[in-house]
Amino acid sequence: MTLVLLTLGGIGATYVWRAVGVIFATKITTDSPVFLWVTVVSYAMLGGLIARMIVMPIGPLIEVSLTVRLLSFATGLAGFFLTGKRIFPGVIIGVGLFISLQYFYPDI
Amino acid sequence: MIVDPREVSRLACRDAISFPAFTLLFSMIGFGSLVHQSDLPLLMAVALTAGIWGLPGQLTLVEMHVAGASLFFVVLGVALANARFLPMVVSFMPLMPSRSSNRASRFVLAQMLSINSWAAGLRRFPDITPELRRRYYVLFGVICMGSGVLGTVIGFVTVKLVPHEIALGLIFMNPLFFAVLLAGVTSRSAVTALLVGAPLGLFFHVIVPDLDLLLTGAVGGTLAFLIDRRRRSKVL
Numbered sequence: 001m002t003l004v005l006l007t008l009g010g011i012g013a014t015y016v017w018r019a020v021g022v023i024f025a026t027k028i029t030t031d032s033p034v035f036l037w038v039t040v041v042s043y044a045m046l047g048g049l050i051a052r053m054i055v056m057p058i059g060p061l062i063e064v065s066l067t068v069r070l071l072s073f074a075t076g077l078a079g080f081f082l083t084g085k086r087i088f089p090g091v092i093i094g095v096g097l098f099i100s101l102q103y104f105y106p107d108i
Numbered sequence: 109m110i111v112d113p114r115e116v117s118r119l120a121c122r123d124a125i126s127f128p129a130f131t132l133l134f135s136m137i138g139f140g141s142l143v144h145q146s147d148l149p150l151l152m153a154v155a156l157t158a159g160i161w162g163l164p165g166q167l168t169l170v171e172m173h174v175a176g177a178s179l180f181f182v183v184l185g186v187a188l189a190n191a192r193f194l195p196m197v198v199s200f201m202p203l204m205p206s207r208s209s210n211r212a213s214r215f216v217l218a219q220m221l222s223i224n225s226w227a228a229g230l231r232r233f234p235d236i237t238p239e240l241r242r243r244y245y246v247l248f249g250v251i252c253m254g255s256g257v258l259g260t261v262i263g264f265v266t267v268k269l270v271p272h273e274i275a276l277g278l279i280f281m282n283p284l285f286f287a288v289l290l291a292g293v294t295s296r297s298a299v300t301a302l303l304v305g306a307p308l309g310l311f312f313h314v315i316v317p318d319l320d321l322l323l324t325g326a327v328g329g330t331l332a333f334l335i336d337r338r339r340r341s342k343v344l
Contacts, residue, residue, distance in 0.1 A: 002179065003152055005179055006152075006173060006179060006183075007152050007155050007156060007159070009182065010159070010160050010165065010169045011156070011160055012183075013183045013184070013186045014162055014165050014187070015159075015219065016187065017187070017190060017191055017192075017194040017197070018193050018194075018215075020194055021193060021194045021196070021197025021198045021218060022197060022201060022214045022218050024197075024198045025202055025214075026201075026211070028202055030203060035199060035202060036297065036333065036336075037333045038195045038198045038329075039195075039298070040297050040301040040329045040332045040333050041199075041325045041329030042192060042196045042199050042301075042325070042329070043290070043293075043297075043298045043301035043305065043329070043332070044301040044302070044304060044305030044308070044324055044325050044327075044328030044331075045191070045192040045195065045309075045321050045325035045328075046223065046290060046302065047303065047304070047306040047308075047309060047324075048305040048306060048312070048313075048320070048324035048325070049192065049286075049309060049321060049324075050287050050290075050306065050309075051306035051310050052309045052310060052320065052321075053283035053286075054283050055310055056313055058167055058168055058171050059167040059171045060142060060279060061276065064276060064280070072280065072284070073283070073284055073287070077291060080288040080291060080292075085291075085292050087285070087288050087292070088127060090284075091127075091131065091281060091284055091285050091288060095277050095278075095284065098276075098277050098280045099277035102273040102277075103273055
């Protein structure tokens with residue numbers, strides 16, 4: 001029973017943002033300054049979220065050292081830019097390094 | 109400007125399958141195995157993926173529950189971790205105009221929005237005629253959600269087959285993928301907001317961990333907005 005409430009609560013808590021977003025969105029046109037503002041607010045939140053997920057993760061990534069997380073992240077981003085902004089090589093290089101470092105240098 | 113519905117469908121399928129669907133498949137494999145390791149049921153894992161549809165919030169829910177937080181605080185934690193959906197929906201829906209009789213469907217469409225469809229829409233919509241943008245979004249979203257749910261099930265069922273290091277790697281894939289997806293944006297205001305938001309996110313997480321993302325969005329977004337306006341007024 002607790003798990004059902006937990007699941008529904010989590011779903012509801014997320015959906016509220018989406019529903020309020022739909023309501024606000026009907027009052028905004030794409031050429032207004034408010035529209036540009038909410039777009040950059042989204043980007044700022046996403047930038048902050050990514051930084052937090054890497055540097056101060058919630059969940060199982062805490063087990064892995066900050067060095068490994070930062071090194072793999074930076075390498076992945078470098079891979080993305082060096083291959084002409086292609087997503088696939090960037091992600092594969094970063095995740096590959098992340099997994100390899102754990103296997104071969106578990107003490108970093 | 110693309111006006112052929114079939115071409116829009118092809119584009120949506122190609123864009124979704126080319127990478128977002130795979131990343132979602134793999135990051136949700138990581139999530140499915142985490143749910144299994146936390147001794148929670150498969151049905152719950154699937155409900156969380158389809159119902160929350162935002163990995164940071166899903167991870168928060170599982171982690172806080174395992175840590176023994178009460179229902180109220182878990183739900184609050186999920187809400188705060190997923191607050192980004194408010195500005196994301198507000199900045200996305202006006203790009204997909206609908207007939208006034210069709211307004212209610214937006215509440216369904218909003219559920220499918222994720223960072224993938226948001227980024228894909230922002231990139232593709234300028235080339236697609238407004239009446240067909242919905243078609244693109246729905247196809248793209250259905251493929252992404254399907255593979256996310258599939259990944260959750262695979263991760264849950266094969267938890268013993270996936271080595272721990274790889275399961276962690278799959279979870280790490282998520283923020284890295286977000287980062288490269290967004291690093292590809294060319295709009296100056298977006299780049300400014302990302303670069304201002306990143307350090308602010310860490311700062312607020314240390315100072316006020318609960319409200320970190322809301323404050324990052326409000327302060328960082330406004331700063332980036334003002335910087336962008338100043339630059340524009342100098343150019344003009």
